Amino acid sequence: MYLLLAALLFGPARADPTRADVWLAVLDAFPADLVDAVADKLESEVQVRVSRVARPIPLPAAAWYAPRQRWRADRLLDLLPTLVPQAAGARVLALTTVDISTTKDEHPDWGIFGLGELPGDAAVISSFRLRKGVDAATLRRRVVIIAAHEVGHTLGLPHCTEVGCLMLDAEGGVANTDTGTAHLGPACRARLDRGFPARER
Ligand SMILES: [Zn+2]
Numbered sequence: 065m066y067l068l069l070a071a072l073l074f075g076p077a078r079a080d081p082t083r084a085d086v087w088l089a090v091l092d093a094f095p096a097d098l099v100d101a102v103a104d105k106l107e108s109e110v111q112v113r114v115s116r117v118a119r120p121i122p123l124p125a126a127a128w129y130a131p132r133q134r135w136r137a138d139r140l141l142d143l144l145p146t147l148v149p150q151a152a153g154a155r156v157l158a159l160t161t162v163d164i165s166t167t168k169d170e171h172p173d174w175g176i177f178g179l180g181e182l183p184g185d186a187a188v189i190s191s192f193r194l195r196k197g198v199d200a201a202t203l204r205r206r207v208v209i210i211a212a213h214e215v216g217h218t219l220g221l222p223h224c225t226e227v228g229c230l231m232l233d234a235e236g237g238v239a240n241t242d243t244g245t246a247h248l249g250p251a252c253r254a255r256l257d258r259g260f261p262a263r264e265r
């Protein structure tokens with residue numbers, strides 16, 4: 065007992081168990097306090113290990129969608145591995161303030177909060193559609209939920225129907241985000257545990 069206690073007190077510091085590695089990459093610009101909030105949320109809610117790309121990355125011209133004067137999220141996801149080569153073998157979540165869009169059902173170019181590969185290595189979120197008319201605390205809550213949602217997709221979580229779960233489909237609005245619990249429901253957490261069990265690394 066005393067030996068065990070001594071080992072606990074003096075043993076090497078251990079990192080928290082983690083499911084996967086995620087790099088945060090700012091595209092063009094993103095408020096530093098929101099980058100911090102996203103990192104905290106991903107570590108606490110999704111249990112991933114977060115690293116940060118040191119400098120903002122310019123938005124790639126190849127993702128510009130001139131007809132609507134905004135940026136194609138699907139192109140950004142395709143380009144992220146070349147924009148963030150240091151994240152090879154890990155996931156990348158890009159953070160930006162510009163308007164992003166993708167093809168959705170019959171809409172060729174639909175503005176979105178975020179997009180994540182299901183499953184895959186790349187995700188992107190934008191504060192553009194989240195920040196209008198809300199205070200800083202509401203914006204922060206929305207941003208961290210959308211970030212966890214898109215990283216959840218990359219870890220194999222599809223949209224779910226659990227009441228209040230952050231993997232609910234946004235259904236074209238922010239109501240599910242604002243009225244939800246801001247947490248993964250038990251079914252999504254169990255699915256994550258099966259697909260990406262948290263381990264000491
Ligand atoms: Zn989604």
Ligand SMILES: [Zn+2]
Binds near residue numbers: 225226230251
């Ligand atoms: Zn769920």
